[in-house]
Amino acid sequence: MRKFVSAVAIAVGVAAGGLAPTAAQAASAAPAVLWASSVEEELGRIQVGVSADAGVASIKIHVISPATEQEVAVVDSFHLVNGTEQNGWWQADDAVILPELGAYRLDSEIIDADGVHVEQRSVGFLAYMVKMFFKDLKVTRTVSYDKRKVTASGRLMGRWPGTGDVKPVENFPIEFVTWYGNPADGVSGKVGHFALTTEVQYADEAGYLTTLWDDSRRFHLQAYADTQAPEVRLADTRITADLDRDTVINGEQVTLTGELSWKTPQEWRPMPDAPVYVSYCDTRDYCTLLGATSTDGQGRYQVTVSPFWGGTLRVSTYNPDPFVTTVTHVDKQVVVLDRTQFTDFFGERSAGGQVWLHGHLQFLNNSTPGQMPVDIQFSKDGTAGWHTVSSFDISYNPTNPEGYSFEAFLDEPGPGYWRATYAGSVTSFQSAVSAVVFVD
Known part of the structure; x- marks a missing residue:
């Protein structure tokens, strides 16, 4: 420049x-x-x-x-x-x-x-000296993927000293420069008219128009004008995504598949060898990368990740071509349930004839719900007819390495099978069922 x-x-x-x-x-x-x-x-x-x-x-x-x-x-x-x-x-x-x-x-x-x-x-x-300036300056206002050329046109004029006469300046060297492109050089023609064309290389590419040095007209002062970056009409891109399942247990994987395409001046076409990123995004739209891959020759992709929280999985791509939409993404929702389990469950008949049941419920991912309702269920044959005999919240019960402890004394004169259940949460915690015990 x-x-x-x-x-x-x-x-x-x-x-x-x-x-x-x-x-x-x-x-x-x-x-x-x-x-x-x-x-x-x-x-x-x-x-x-x-x-x-x-x-x-x-x-x-x-x-x-x-x-x-x-x-x-x-x-x-x-x-x-x-x-x-x-x-x-x-x-x-x-x-x-x-x-x-x-x-x-x-x-x-x-x-x-x-x-x-x-x-x-x-x-x-x-x-x-002659004070030169550009008159009727026009610059291409929009460019697109297949139309990247920008033309600056107008007239080169001069104001003469003394008389103040304004006249065209002909056959004077002019240069049109975009910040990252190649300069376009030319000369003013009849009545000072000029039209210089160059190709834009980047989307936000401003530039300038200037006269160059002419040794035969040393007392013609430089004309200069900044030019605004043209509006870029970006080619659209789109990405699809499908989850193999939308609910997983913490630590399990999900697989996303889909296709990436872009709209050429003629039609939608697959975008081969394009990067695909999968991120977890929280409610503040702060995203953490979980995995990445590239599309195949047909614009298809498959990537497997392990989401650590439930919420938004964002599948995105980036295109380095400034005339194609830079960032495209699609969001999929996934539920991640924290693991729960009954680490033990025992039952026996007390001396007074009641059924005494006790056990531990453990939450494995360092988080616990506000309430922990446990149901004690009974079945005569241990396979069918399970029904709840007692329910209680154990969130304030003592804890140890085995989990939250609980016990129950129940009036049930006949023999049968017993178990404990935890319903879990559809968005946060896995449900759990204890081992089945027989009490005579």
């Missing part, structure tokens, strides 16, 4: 930078021109900064040719535009009309209200 600025223009800018005098200059008793330059909006008109303790009586600026060192114009009619007569910014009433473009040296004569006359050499420069 190239950007050229005339060295003369830089020099003029430096001269114009001293709009305020230094403390030492302001304290000087003699009048002085502190700086002199062209007016930015009208390069053929002179402006000066003047310090004069007694006030300004007259200002005279001599315009000196850089080629001959001869005086080519004198300007002696100024008006105050800012500040005071003791320390002010003055502009010439009229622009200078000169036969040739160039950077002209400015010498000065100043007389203050006390009649003190001071002459100064080289107080600044007159940038008698």
Whole structure:
């Protein structure tokens, strides 16, 4: 990417930078021109900064040719535009009309209200130059997967110093640059018209348009314009996902299968060799990667993962092509139940004739429910007719390495079979059934 600025223009800018005098200059008793330059909006008109303790009586600026060192114009009619007569910014009433473009040296004569006359050499420069600019600039507003070219068109114009005439600038080198693409070079044609085309490489690719250096027209100042990034119409992608089961016990695996495709300018087609990621995402949409794979030649994939919590499994893909939708995903819900088990269960007839039952219920994944309802069930033959005889919550019962302990004394005169059950939770905890015991 190239950007050229005339060295003369830089020099003029430096001269114009001293709009305020230094403390030492302001304290000087003699009048002085502190700086002199062209007016930015009208390069053929002179402006000066003047310090004069007694006030300004007259200002005279001599315009000196850089080629001959001869005086080519004198300007002696100024008006105050800012500040005071003791320390002010003055502009010439009229622009200078000169036969040739160039950077002209400015010498000065100043007389203050006390009649003190001071002459100064080289107080600044007159940038008698053409100020170029782009007119009717148009840039391609949208691009897509199969239409990535961007064209900048318009007219190159120039404002001439002195007269202020605005005219087309023909046959001048111009360059159109996108930040990551190749520059497009050309020249302005008839009536300054130009059209430069380049190809966008990235989705958010802004750029600029600039004139280049032309040694035969050194006093044509650079035209420059930033260009906005065109809107990118991304090609759509889609991904499907199927779970082999939607409820698992903690530690078990699930397998996801599906297809990945993208919409070409003509039709939907499989996306081969594309990455596929499976993540667990919590309610805050914070995701943890569980597994990854790639699609086959037909855009199909299969990946097996072990979800550690119930919730959202997100299947996603990433496409590096900036003209294809970057991230596509589909969510599937899975229930993960924490493991539970009865570690033991015993029963016997007490001396008083009651059935005494006791055991332990264990939660294996370091989490427990708020309530732990246990049902004690009875069956005469141990295979059919199971019915609940007693129910109780054991969440406040003592615990040991075997789990939460429980016991029950029940009135049942006849022999039969006993078991304990825990219903679990459809979203959090596995159900459990104890061993079956016979009590005579």
